[in-house]
Amino acid sequence: MRDSEARAEEILRIAVLENQRREMNTVFPGEENLRFSDRHEKRMKTLFAKARRRDAMAAARVFARRVAWACALIFTVLSASLLTDAGVRAAAGRTVLTWFDNFASFTFDARGKEETTETEWSLARVPEGLTQTHRDFSFGCTTLNYSDADGEVVLWFSAYPSETAEINVDTEHSAYRTETRDGIEYEVFAAVSGEYPSSVVWRRGGYAFHLAGYLKPGELVGVAASASGG
Amino acid sequence: MLAIYLAALETDEEQDAFARLYEKRRYHCFRAALRITRSEELAEDAVHEAFLAAMRTKVKFFALPRNKQDSRIVIMAKNKAIDIMRGKFRSALPLDEIGEIDGNAAPGNGGIDFLLAYEESMDRLTQCVSKLDEIHKTAFEMRYALDMANGEIAAELGMTANAVAVRLNRARAALRKIIDREGIYDA
Numbered sequence: 001m002r003d004s005e006a007r008a009e010e011i012l013r014i015a016v017l018e019n020q021r022r023e024m025n026t027v028f029p030g031e032e033n034l035r036f037s038d039r040h041e042k043r044m045k046t047l048f049a050k051a052r053r054r055d056a057m058a059a060a061r062v063f064a065r066r067v068a069w070a071c072a073l074i075f076t077v078l079s080a081s082l083l084t085d086a087g088v089r090a091a092a093g094r095t096v097l098t099w100f101d102n103f104a105s106f107t108f109d110a111r112g113k114e115e116t117t118e119t120e121w122s123l124a125r126v127p128e129g130l131t132q133t134h135r136d137f138s139f140g141c142t143t144l145n146y147s148d149a150d151g152e153v154v155l156w157f158s159a160y161p162s163e164t165a166e167i168n169v170d171t172e173h174s175a176y177r178t179e180t181r182d183g184i185e186y187e188v189f190a191a192v193s194g195e196y197p198s199s200v201v202w203r204r205g206g207y208a209f210h211l212a213g214y215l216k217p218g219e220l221v222g223v224a225a226s227a228s229g230g
Numbered sequence: 231m232l233a234i235y236l237a238a239l240e241t242d243e244e245q246d247a248f249a250r251l252y253e254k255r256r257y258h259c260f261r262a263a264l265r266i267t268r269s270e271e272l273a274e275d276a277v278h279e280a281f282l283a284a285m286r287t288k289v290k291f292f293a294l295p296r297n298k299q300d301s302r303i304v305i306m307a308k309n310k311a312i313d314i315m316r317g318k319f320r321s322a323l324p325l326d327e328i329g330e331i332d333g334n335a336a337p338g339n340g341g342i343d344f345l346l347a348y349e350e351s352m353d354r355l356t357q358c359v360s361k362l363d364e365i366h367k368t369a370f371e372m373r374y375a376l377d378m379a380n381g382e383i384a385a386e387l388g389m390t391a392n393a394v395a396v397r398l399n400r401a402r403a404a405l406r407k408i409i410d411r412e413g414i415y416d417a
Contacts (some may be wrong), residue, residue: 011358012402013374014352019359019367020375024258031261040274044281048249051285095282101343 043083104171119207121159126225127215130155146213155213165208169199181225190217200224247284247292255300259307266311266364271386272318280317294376301375306370344406358408366401373398390402 036044082088085132112185118140126146133153140161145153160167173196174189189199199212200220204227211224262350263276283306285292294302346356358366372378372386380391380398387394 004343008343011318011345011348011352011355012370012405015355015359016370016374018352018356020301020304020371022356023262023360024300026263027353031264034257034260034264036260036274037270040278043278044252047245047281047285048252048276051247051248062372142316173294222245 045075087192101168104168107195118161119159119205119228119229120225121157121207121209122226123157123223123226125223126155127219127223155211155215158210158228159229160210161206161210163206163208167201167208168194169201169210169212175200179221181221182215184225186221187223188217188221205229248281248288251299251303252281252285253316255303256359258300258304262304263307263394266308266401267315270373272314276307276314277313279310280306298376301371305368305376306408308364308371312365312368344409355409358405358412361408361412362401362404366397369394369397369401 001213005087083092092152119142120137121142121144121145128148131150132144133147133151134143135141142157142159144157146155146157148154158167160178169189170191171189173193176189179186179188184202184204186200186202189201191198194214197214198217198218198220199210201208201210202224203209207229209224209227211220211227213220213223259280260278262274263273263280264270267273267276273409280303291299291302331402344356359370362370369383373380378386380394383394384391
């Protein structure tokens, strides 16, 4: 821009600014008693109130986001520093295992149950074609395995001399129900597919029993009902 | 709890910036709009829309120096008044009062070197500026009072930067015409 042009621009700027100042400060005839209508005042009030609310919400959102980030950061730092301690790591591992056990096992209610004498148990009615391939009786516990013609173990039975015994059952791939026969309540875990074994657990005479196998749940309960001791 | 937090987070100044600006400049805006619309109801609409538009560009608006915020809101009210008049009374608009609406005025060459001769007659020159039509006057105010670039003015007025340049040239030509007609040394 040439000097003369810049100077002319500056002169025009001064004139425009001066004119603007005069216009803003001049009250022309007829403008002395201007008043806004109630309708206008009301809508301007609403406009400012809305703007304040919007600003407040925006500020609250920013604050909440910052607090969340701060909490996440503190939690991460604390967790990381705690896990450097071997004792904490071990406790955390135990907690995870306990949780897993809670989700993957069935435990009888121990309240009011009595301990019992040692008895060896057997199954009186086993489906045809199965042969007993393992038998163990130690510390009051009876363990029996039955295999099919191919030698595959398809049925296994355990009896524990305590009604408070903890029995591990696959609760994830089974549907739970109870069935009562001859006054004994059988807890049935029917497998959702043939890929998984079904299980039956029950209590009788101070013992806790677990029978599992690749049989139909009804058939499995029939075998369970044939368990006898002594 | 939230209210307590918000009260602590935002000062009164931040919360009520627009309300205070309104209290301070509402009659300036109203009068400026009224001179264009000649209707109190339409002038109120222009003031309302000006504040609404300022709120939509709040960050940019409050980035301006305080004195320019005042000018800006008044100019916004004028622009809104012009928009309202253009929209509602396009066919019946008295061009001599509101000025060039469709940009049909003679473009002129846009040179303003002639102003150098009037450096000592600023008061008279200011009076000539006051006689410009509102569209040209507002274009000058945006350009010279608010230091807005052509692109910024274009965004504000919803037109192209080239159209803004043409409007400013026409405003300069119109100013020269007024000076030639009225004589700068008459005062």
